[in-house]
Amino acid sequence: YTLSNLNFFLSILLSILITVLTLKLKMRLLLLLIINIIGIYLNRLLDITMRSAYNQLCKNAIVRNSLLSEHTLISKMIDSLMPRKYAKEIMEDFDVFRERLQNLNLSHKDEDDLQRTIFRPLHIEIMENVSILFADIVGFTHMSSNKSASQLVSLLSDLYGRFDDLCVQMSCEKIATLGDCYYCVSGCPEPRQDHAKSCLLMGLAMINAIEEFDQDNNEQVDMRVGVHSGSVNCGIVGTRKFKFDIFSNDVTLANKMESTGKPGNCLLE
Numbered sequence: 001y002t003l004s005n006l007n008f009f010l011s012i013l014l015s016i017l018i019t020v021l022t023l024k025l026k027m028r029l030l031l032l033l034i035i036n037i038i039g040i041y042l043n044r045l046l047d048i049t050m051r052s053a054y055n056q057l058c059k060n061a062i063v064r065n066s067l068l069s070e071h072t073l074i075s076k077m078i079d080s081l082m083p084r085k086y087a088k089e090i091m092e093d094f095d096v097f098r099e100r101l102q103n104l105n106l107s108h109k110d111e112d113d114l115q116r117t118i119f120r121p122l123h124i125e126i127m128e129n130v131s132i133l134f135a136d137i138v139g140f141t142h143m144s145s146n147k148s149a150s151q152l153v154s155l156l157s158d159l160y161g162r163f164d165d166l167c168v169q170m171s172c173e174k175i176a177t178l179g180d181c182y183y184c185v186s187g188c189p190e191p192r193q194d195h196a197k198s199c200l201l202m203g204l205a206m207i208n209a210i211e212e213f214d215q216d217n218n219e220q221v222d223m224r225v226g227v228h229s230g231s232v233n234c235g236i237v238g239t240r241k242f243k244f245d246i247f248s249n250d251v252t253l254a255n256k257m258e259s260t261g262k263p264g265n266c267l268l269e
Helices: 002-081 083-091 094-102 111-118 140-145 149-169 197-216 247-260
Strands: 124-138 172-180 181-186 221-237 243-247 266-268
Touching: 002 083, 002 149, 094 111, 111 243, 124 197, 124 247, 140 149, 149 172, 149 181, 172 243, 181 197, 197 221, 197 266, 221 247
Parallel strands: 221 266
Antiparallel strands: 124 181, 124 221, 172 181, 221 243
16 A cells, blocks of 8 residues: 555655656746747838938938039039139038028018128228220121020020130139120239239230131121220129129220220220
8 A cells, every 4th residue: 555655655645746847947948939020020120220311321321412512513513603712711611501591580680681681791901903894796786686585695605605715714704794885804803913924915805706606607796896905893793682793993995995995996094
C-alpha cells in the first residue's frame, strides 16, 4: 500500500513538473513572438521615418535649388538695370528689405513712414571727370510712320541691342533710352582716365552701327551724337521704382549738344 501510494504521488509530481515546464516553454515562445513582432514594428517604423526624412531632404534640395535659381535670376535682372556696384548693394540689402516688408503688417504707419521703413536711404555720389553721350535717331518719325507697333518695337530692339553691345565693348554705362534717344556715360560709376575717348569711340561706333542697321533692314535713318565731359550726380533714385540715373548741368549740356549736332557726326565739347 505504501509503495503504490508513493508511485501515485511521484506520477502526480511528474505531471505537475511537466505541466510547469510546458507552460514555461509556451511563455518563452509567446515572449519571443511578442519581441519579434515589436522588432518588426520598430523596424518598419524606422524604415518609414527614414524614407520620409529622405523625401523631405529631396524636397528641401529641390526648393533650395529653385531658390538659388530665382536668386541668380534676380541678380541678373538687377545687374541689367543698374551698374554692378549698386546692384551688389541692393542684393546685400535684399534680406533686410524682406524682413522689413514682413514686419509692415505689425504696425500702422502713414505712407511716408512706410516708404522710409521699406527702403534704406539711397545716397547720391558726385563724380568728376565723366563723359556723357546723347544720341538721337534722325528720321525716326518717318521710319515709324509706316510701321505697326510690333514692327517698330522689333526694329528699335534690334538697334538698341547693337548699341548695348557697343556699350560693353567701349566700357560705357548705359543710362536709359527715351523714345528714339539713347544716352550713356563713361567714367561713372567706376572712374576711368580714358572716359572721353570711350565716349568718342562709342559715338563713332553708333554711327557705323546705324549704317549697318539701314543696310540690314532697308531703312534710311541716321544718328546725331553729342558728347560732353564734366561732372555728374549719380546714384539710385526713386522709392517704389528705383533706377540708376545721372543728372547735372553737364548732362543737360550734353543733351543740347546732341540736339544741335549734324546727322552722321559726333559733336564734342
